[in-house]
Amino acid sequence: MFYNILGFLVLVAAVLGGLVWHYRRAVLDLGRQHEEFRKQRDAAVDLLNRIGLSINATLDLDGALETITEYIVESTGAESGAIFLLDAQGKTLRARTVHGLFPPMHQTTGYVLTKQKYLEEKIKRDQVAVGEGIIGFVAKAGESLLISDALSDPRVPKTSLDFVQVRSMMAAPLRTRQRILGVFAVANKKGRGVFADEDLRLLEQLAVQAALTADIVRLYEHQAAQRRIAQELELAREFQQMLLPSALPRVVGLDIAGFSKPAQEVGGDYYDVFWVLPPEYLGVVIVDVAGKGIPGALVMAILRSVLKAEAPGSTSPREVLKRVNRRILEDTKDNVFITVLYVIINVPARRMRIVRAGHEPLILCRASDEPQVCMPSGIALGMVGDEMFDVLEEREIDLKEGDTAILYTDGVIEAANAQWEEFGSERFLAGVKGRVSQPAQRQIDGILEDIQRFTGGIPQQDDITLVAVRVGDHAGQEASSLADRVLEPDRV
Amino acid sequence: MTKGSKPFEITVTACEQAPGVALIELSGYLDTHTVSEFDEEMFVRRGPDFRFFVTDMADLSYISSAGIASLMKLVQQTRKRGGEVILLRPGEQVYSILELLGFTDIFRFTATLEEALALLTDDE
Secondary structure (H helix, E strand, O other), rough: OHHHHHHHHHOOOOOOHHHHOHHHHHHHHEEEHHHHOOOOOOOHHHHHHHHHHHHHHOOOHHHHHHHHHHHHHHOOOOOEEEEEEEEOOOEEEEEEEEEEEOOOOOOOOOOOOOOOHHHHHHHHOEEEEEEOOHHHHHHOOOOOOOOOOOHOOOOOOOOOOOOHHOOEEEEEEEEOOOOEEEEEEEEEEHHOOOOHHHHHHHHHHHHHHHHHHHHHHHHHHHHHHHHHHHOOOOOHHHHHHHHOOOOOOOOOOOOEEEEOOOOOOOOEEEEEEEEEEOOEEEEEEEEEEEEEEHHHHHHHHHHHHHHHOOOOOOHHHHHHHHHHHHHHHHHHOOOOEEEEEEEEEEOOOOOOEEEEOOOEEEEEEOOOOOOOOOOOOOOOOOOOHHHOOOOOOEEEEEEEOOOOOEEHHHHHHHOOOOOOOOOHHHHHHHHOOOOOOOOOOHHHHHHHHHHHHHHHHOOOOOOOEEEEEEEEOOOOOOOOOOOHHHOOOOOO | OHHHHHHEEEEEEEOOOOEEEEEEEEEEEEEOOEEEEEEHHHHHHHHHHEEEEEEEEEEEEEOOOOHHHHHHHHHHHHOOOOOEEEOOOOOHHHHHHHHHHHHHHHOEEEEOHHHHHHHHHOOO
8 A cells, every 4th residue: 555655656756757857948948937027027127216216306307218218228238229209290200319329220321420429419310200211110010120130131221330330239119008109229239249039028128118208208298388388378468468558549529449359379469549649640550460479479569669659740650660660670580470550540631541561451331331441552560671561552541420440350350160160251341331330339349249159159269359440420428448348368 | 278270281392303492281271279380390300401492382271370470480591591482372362361461572472383493493
């Protein structure tokens, strides 16, 4: 009995031993794989710690990416490496960080780059299209690639510079949530060795962490930019509001009303009504600065001061705008332009001189006729010098009792509804014609109601400004205060 | 936050018939929402590589003052560098906006690519 049990045990041991012997290679492999996983896991944890430290310490996001690049290059025993990130359209990759002398990914020309800094700059500018070359391939296919013998591989760009020649390289996609962000590539194993499969697997693991970080970097930068923009725009809007007139002059024989409502996000409209040469000559001006945010607001402020300096005493709007243009040209940057419609009314004579520097035309609503669209030639301010600006045409128009001159900005025409249709000139003119006998303020309110009804309450995309000047004896009592009229912009 | 913006696309390609000239193709709506894409492409990415531009506006549905400001910046910067920008076949609406602003006196327009290239080679 005892010998039976012993025999049985020996048999089991023998079977087991035989199994182990038979599967010895697999067992050893398992051991090695386990060892590999352990190493990868340790490396990943180590990297995460390093990144965590890097981000917390300095909030330097590019620094975090550089830390990763450096770390992965070291861990894989490479001489150099780079992170390529996809641009917003997802069509091209650009090197975001580079560590070591990472070789150019395009065939280099005869132009010799001998300093690391210049090489780095060239790499950073290097663009690779998705699908192009090794980096492009990895980005497109979403698969990692190992090239052990680069010199005989036609996909690898060749260069005459020995120290940046690729001998061996690997690249892994940076992927999160099923989206490919870019590619991590390392080149030339140290000690003139070549990369092997296990190196590639380590790279793939680390690429996962790198992808997460790249994603966070992207997100943070995007949000920071958005926040900055939003803050700037808010400041600009408040500032521009301050520049609008708080009260319009009471003029016997004229009924004047104005309205301006800024949109959330755009450059400024401005208008003003002021005596040029009291008690005869009254100036009415409407302005649209093309340019958003703080620069737009500053330009507006400059324009306003220049106008206030140049306008008084001069009864020719053409001469005034020519001088204003000269000053604006000097004081502002290249891509700033301002459209202006400037009207000087000789009140007792009921005559109006108008100039239009690139602005929407003046609408003259006759009591007994179709509205007239007055569009004399002119170029926007701040763009061209005296010679070209000279095309500015000054037109003189006689006004009759009951006529209304309407000045407006393109926000009125371009107000859009949910179907992306514009309010448009036709609707505008029709609305204006229908209200020609009403007081100026009512005319403006009416147009605003028309727009509101048309857009169905969609928040406006552009500033809306309207000024109405009606000729008539009942006028003067109703000069409106702007402060009552400016509504709070829609909060979305 | 605001309603979605209408799409805009810009592509810049080296003109095969004329080395050193870039063909810019604009399509969609160039307004406040999309002008940053134009700026990125023309002032950061591809634009700096060229000095002569032909801007094909055939597929541009609309341009706002923000878009025009950027276009203007491109033209002025390019001219400062001794280059030029030609605007190719703008549509009716876009042209009328440019006309309103008086820019039809400042920009140069042609109806075909050949005419645009001829203008540019004349300049040189």
